[in-house]
Amino acid sequence: MNLTIFSAHAFEQEFLLKASNQLHQLKFVDQKLSLETADEAAGSEAVALFTSDDASAPVLEKLQKLGVKYLALRSAGYDHVDLKKAAELGMMAANVPAYSPYAIGEHAVALIMALNRKLILAHEQVQANNFCLDNLIGFDVHGKTVGIVGLGKIGAVVAKIMNGFGCRILVNDVAEPVELGFPAEYVSLDMLLRESDIITLHAPLNEATCYLINAEALAKTKKGVMLINTSRGGLVNTSDLIAALKSGQVGAAGLDVYEHEKKLFFQDLSAQPLTDEVFAELKTFQNVLITGHQAFLTQTALGNISDTTLYNINCFAKGQESKHQLAAH
Helix, strand or coil: EEEEEEECCCCHHHHHHHHHHHCCEECCCCCCCCCCCHHCCCCCCCCECCCCECCHHHHHHHHHCCCCCCECCCCHHHHHHHHHHHHHCCCEEEECCCCCHHHHHHHHHHHHHHHHHHHHHHHHHHCCCCCCCCCCCCCCCCCCCEEEECHHHHHHHHHHHHHHHCCCCEEECCCCCCCCCCCCCCCCCCHHHHHCEEEEEEECCCCCCCEEECHHHCCCCCCCCCECCCCCHHHECHHHHHHHHHHCEEEEEEEECCCCHHHHHCCCCCCCCCCCHHHHHCCCCEEEECCCCCCCCHHHHHHHHHHHHHHHHHHHHHCCCCCCCCCCC
């Protein structure tokens, strides 16, 4: 099968080629999928999409006219794909529901520890031969309360690690409680906001969770709370977060995602002026640590993403239904 891979990053191409095992013709396109770039898929029955790609209704209509029948998502999230329109067009879609919860969970904890112990600032000071410790005071994570919003596989990894630190674990999730093997309290979102010293987000982005963390929610938190988001940028109203950082209501924020990241992440913009004023202001805070959607970026995760993506393509090629197939909601 001919497969066009949009937003094809150099870091993943080797893994995708290996997973393909020469069974398919892979065309790598470094550009994002959009109305302007969709023509790159001409001659392909399938496209492989990343989170930064635009798979809205107009784009899908264009792909379908080009002969594309299958959408293979190289991600767990699918909020960038109009699944209802895909179904109307007779297009099949499948995702990668789990590739390495440890990769993302460990990155979330890395953000917590780096922010708490001010590791970036400490490194910069040492590089400048400044060995003063006055502005590097952190806190013992042991004994703190960690609120986990969304206890899927990633949230469960974070819960296990933070339990190992000796933290009290609070969980808010719409799903039925699961047994973790260690103490964890399922609570309302309001209680989690009020009692957590650290709040870490691991929920999907949908109508119910969009701007879940906004001015009203942040006003309920402890003064100086730490907020971590390695899930979806749209869970957090960034302007409200900036206001809370300025007031001191939020003491630190670790973000691997950003609500308008599609215009920024996964590309080198170092030679261009930054036109996103909200993001530019967010970068000015010393108590904010931002990574460019790299939480998933481990060898294990990249291998698993590629293997599952090509498994889905193999199923499509054989006319079989993938166990990761997505249905319109």
